[in-house]
Amino acid sequence: MLISLDWLKQLIHIDKNAEEVGALLTGAGLEVEGIHKLEAVKGGLEGIVIGEVLTCERHPDADKLSLTTVDIGTGEPSQIVCGAPNVAAGQKIVVATVNSTLYPTGGEPFKIKKSKIRGAVSEGMICAEDEIGIGTSHAGIIVLDTDLPNGTPAAEYFGLNPDEVFEIGLTPNRADAASHFGVARDLQALLKTPATLPDVSAFKVENTNKPIAVEVENTEACPRYAGVTITGVKAGPSPEWLQKKLRAIDLSPINNIVDITNYVLHELGQPLHAFDADQIKGDKIIVKTAAEGTPFVTLDDVERKMKANDLMICNTEEPMAIAGVFGGKKSGVTEATTTIFIESAYFSPDYVRRTGTAHGLKTDASFRFERGTDPNMVITALKRAALLMQEIAGGVISSDIVDIYPNPILNTELSLSIERAHQLIGQHIGTERIKTILTDLGIEVKGETETHLELSVPPFKVDVKREADVVEEILRIYGFNNIEVSEHMGTSYMASFSKPYPEDVTDGIMDYIADQGFYEIITNSITNSNYYKPAGDAEVAGLVKVLNYNSEDLDVLRKSMVFSGLEVLRRNINRRQRDLKLFELGKVYQQLEDGTTKESRRLALYMAGNVTAESWKQPGAKVAFHDLAGVVQNVLRKLNALDYETQPLQPNPYLKQGVAYVKNGTVVAEIGPVEAGVTKFMEVKEQVWYAELNWDYLLKKYKANLVGEELPKFPEVRRDLSLVLDKNVTFDQVKHIAFRTERKLLQDVNVFDVYEGDKIEQGKKAYAISFSLLDKQQTLTDKVIDSTMTRLMQQFEKQLGAFIRK
Numbered sequence: 149m150l151i152s153l154d155w156l157k158q159l160i161h162i163d164k165n166a167e168e169v170g171a172l173l174t175g176a177g178l179e180v181e182g183i184h185k186l187e188a189v190k191g192g193l194e195g196i197v198i199g200e201v202l203t204c205e206r207h208p209d210a211d212k213l214s215l216t217t218v219d220i221g222t223g224e225p226s227q228i229v230c231g232a233p234n235v236a237a238g239q240k241i242v243v244a245t246v247n248s249t250l251y252p253t254g255g256e257p258f259k260i261k262k263s264k265i266r267g268a269v270s271e272g273m274i275c276a277e278d279e280i281g282i283g284t285s286h287a288g289i290i291v292l293d294t295d296l297p298n299g300t301p302a303a304e305y306f307g308l309n310p311d312e313v314f315e316i317g318l319t320p321n322r323a324d325a326a327s328h329f330g331v332a333r334d335l336q337a338l339l340k341t342p343a344t345l346p347d348v349s350a351f352k353v354e355n356t357n358k359p360i361a362v363e364v365e366n367t368e369a370c371p372r373y374a375g376v377t378i379t380g381v382k383a384g385p386s387p388e389w390l391q392k393k394l395r396a397i398d399l400s401p402i403n404n405i406v407d408i409t410n411y412v413l414h415e416l417g418q419p420l421h422a423f424d425a426d427q428i429k430g431d432k433i434i435v436k437t438a439a440e441g442t443p444f445v446t447l448d449d450v451e452r453k454m455k456a457n458d459l460m461i462c463n464t465e466e467p468m469a470i471a472g473v474f475g476g477k478k479s480g481v482t483e484a485t486t487t488i489f490i491e492s493a494y495f496s497p498d499y500v501r502r503t504g505t506a507h508g509l510k511t512d513a514s515f516r517f518e519r520g521t522d523p524n525m526v527i528t529a530l531k532r533a534a535l536l537m538q539e540i541a542g543g544v545i546s547s548d549i550v551d552i553y554p555n556p557i558l559n560t561e562l563s564l565s566i567e568r569a570h571q572l573i574g575q576h577i578g579t580e581r582i583k584t585i586l587t588d589l590g591i592e593v594k595g596e597t598e599t600h601l602e603l604s605v606p607p608f609k610v611d612v613k614r615e616a617d618v619v620e621e622i623l624r625i626y627g628f629n630n631i632e633v634s635e636h637m638g639t640s641y642m643a644s645f646s647k648p649y650p651e652d653v654t655d656g657i658m659d660y661i662a663d664q665g666f667y668e669i670i671t672n673s674i675t676n677s678n679y680y681k682p683a684g685d686a687e688v689a690g691l692v693k694v695l696n697y698n699s700e701d702l703d704v705l706r707k708s709m710v711f712s713g714l715e716v717l718r719r720n721i722n723r724r725q726r727d728l729k730l731f732e733l734g735k736v737y738q739q740l741e742d743g744t745t746k747e748s749r750r751l752a753l754y755m756a757g758n759v760t761a762e763s764w765k766q767p768g769a770k771v772a773f774h775d776l777a778g779v780v781q782n783v784l785r786k787l788n789a790l791d792y793e794t795q796p797l798q799p800n801p802y803l804k805q806g807v808a809y810v811k812n813g814t815v816v817a818e819i820g821p822v823e824a825g826v827t828k829f830m831e832v833k834e835q836v837w838y839a840e841l842n843w844d845y846l847l848k849k850y851k852a853n854l855v856g857e858e859l860p861k862f863p864e865v866r867r868d869l870s871l872v873l874d875k876n877v878t879f880d881q882v883k884h885i886a887f888r889t890e891r892k893l894l895q896d897v898n899v900f901d902v903y904e905g906d907k908i909e910q911g912k913k914a915y916a917i918s919f920s921l922l923d924k925q926q927t928l929t930d931k932v933i934d935s936t937m938t939r940l941m942q943q944f945e946k947q948l949g950a951f952i953r954k
Contacts (some may be wrong), residue, residue, distance in 0.1 A: 177323065184312070190246070220243050229266070242275045277290060357546045376490055586618070591609065677691055805823060867918070872953060900918060
């Protein structure tokens with residue numbers, strides 16, 4: 149947002165320079181990101197002042213030169229040699245002082261130096277119009293008729309003072325400051341100087357020959373609508389002062405009517421719209437929502453299809469403007485326009501925001517309506533614009549003001565605890581100081597007790613709804629830098645943190661994965677719905693749609709992490725980086741059948757290419773299931789999630805096959821190769837192994853309790869068995885039966901060989917399994933070992949139909 153210092157000075161007295169004002173505004177929450185100097189003429193007439201010719205004599209060595217003494221306000225007269233024929237004693241003239249730079253009309257700039265001309269010292273230059281760049285005349289020097297003191301900058305006399313413009317990074321909560329008057333209101337509190345609204349007391353209805361009726365059908369979308377008619381106007385270029393004001397804030401002048409609406413918008417923060425009143429069919433304005441699909445051509449010559457909740461300004465036959473957003477082609481002001489209907493309204497921020505976003509329209513008006521304007525400024529801005537139009541474009545006010553305001557927007561009533569305010573501020577600043585700041589900001593103190601202030605907050609303070617908001621207003625004016633920091637910091641409240649702190653656990657796991665050679669990636673949660681369509685309608689139905697997406701490639705929230713990683717893999721593989729190990733901790737989203745949205749975090753790991761690089765020592769080895777499974781199992785181990793079961797992966801649209809790790813009936817991790825069809829669709833030219841962990845569940849169940857245990861004093865015993873089983877029997881089944889059969893002595897079960905081939909019956913496979921036994925109280929005897937192994941073999945035969953190879 150751009151704010152002109154000269155413009156501000158029309159609303160409030162400012163005796164500080166731009167840098168000082170910028171520092172004040174930044175301290176009050178209106179961050180000044182830059183200050184730009186705007187010169188009305190090249191060089192800004194810097195170093196050029198008003199002087200007075202005290203004496204004037206002919207140069208002794210040149211007939212066409214005069215030797216003058218000139219008072220330029222420095223105390224000592226300056227001797228200047230002048231060649232103009234019209235120079236004379238007693239004249240008020242324009243003097244370029246020594247070291248100033250002149251930018252002449254149509255010539256190259258040059259610097260004024262102390263010099264000798266025909267033997268006489270010359271300390272400056274008495275100037276003509278073209279020599280200082282304000283005109284083309286070179287007939288003689290400029291002779292002024294002024295009582296301004298000698299030494300006054302010439303820019304002040306000519307009204308050409310350079311302006312300084314603040315570039316303010318306006319935050320969304322400061323809609324009240326989205327105008328010059330809004331900024332002046334903050335300066336009022338900071339400088340303790342009153343800000344003054346433009347005088348509109350001269351507003352007068354000349355006749356009622358051109359009334360325009362107004363009907364508001366949707367008062368929720370348009371709580372207040374006002375307007376007035378002006379006849380006999382003449383559209384044309386704006387005067388120089390108005391064009392200068394608009395150019396200062398980077399606006400291009402259009403014509404006097406439109407320029408006035410823009411001027412008032414940036415002056416008072418109230419958007420206006422000027423209609424050609426002769427185009428208002430039926431002499432009636434109707435404010436209503438559009439029918440779905442209504443075609444409408446806006447001022448930029450684009451036909452748009454309206455949505456059902458778009459608020460429109462219509463006449464009795466057709467729409468004329470999108471309320472609060474953009475005008476229509478037919479009702480705009482042209483050179484032929486002679487009658488104007490000025491609209492000034494308060495539109496609902498929600499309606500304007502939805503409409504502007506849906507049609508991709510962002511204007512100065514919608515910027516303010518979306519954040520909330522001041523409903524109490526509607527009539528003041530209307531009168532201000534009408535008076536300016538009479539002054540600049542002629543015409544007379546030809547109707548009473550129409551003001552439709554059925555349900556006035558009331559002030560917000562708040563009670564402020566003085567003790568609580570000082571507590572939040574962090575310092576005692578006194579009740580009177582608080583009251584003064586609030587009053588200067590336009591917040592009324594309606595009542596006072598020993599402990600509380602009863603406040604009435606006007607609607608232009610859109611973001612002040614709670615006690616804490618009021619304290620923020622006080623603090624930004626009092627000054628954050630004025631709060632003393634105590635040597636003994638303390639607090640009356642300390643937030644509790646769960647132990648262990650989840651983010652610390654997460655950081656530890658991320659560090660471990662990175663130590664295994666994985667690179668962390670961060671991808672967008674918004675993705676392309678086309679990725680999910682090959683998986684069928686059921687998969688698409690669960691997608692969370694982005695209502696106002698900017699790109700068709702980014703129209704839904706991701707349901708799985710798999711595609712985010714595949715995009716990164718594709719980019720790297722296409723750049724010949726094929727051996728990849730990536731991981732990401734991110735969120736996935738799902739639309740449930742009841743219409744609610746489920747959001748959860750997932751840890752995703754991706755592996756592709758070779759797990760070991762090709763070298764002279766060994767050939768490259770392709771990534772296999774166990775390379776990724778080992779990392780996942782170690783992550784589960786670090787999270788103390790050891791009591792999981794492994795099950796075949798349930799049908800998954802993205803993974804060909806694989807394993808699911810299940811804990812208490814909940815799938816905590818899935819591992820498998822990505823379907824070839826999916827990698828082909830994503831143009832990934834490598835097999836990809838993928839794992840996804842249910843991070844929210846794992847963190848919730850994580851417990852950091854560590855139990856120390858003495859090393860066993862007695863030796864561990866290993867026994868091996870070879871089991872011939874049906875192909876569909878998993879090692880996990882064998883392991884669970886073993887631990888259910890022997891709970892005390894069995895320490896570990898491990899498979900060290902699997903065989904399928906012509907040496908055993910078709911449909912069978914052989915597991916070579918080791919069993920580790922340990923008694924912590926005594927050395928195991930052969931009798932106990934044999935008895936244990938016999939019971940295990942009996943259960944394998946009974947429950948799995950196993951054949952024990954001996």
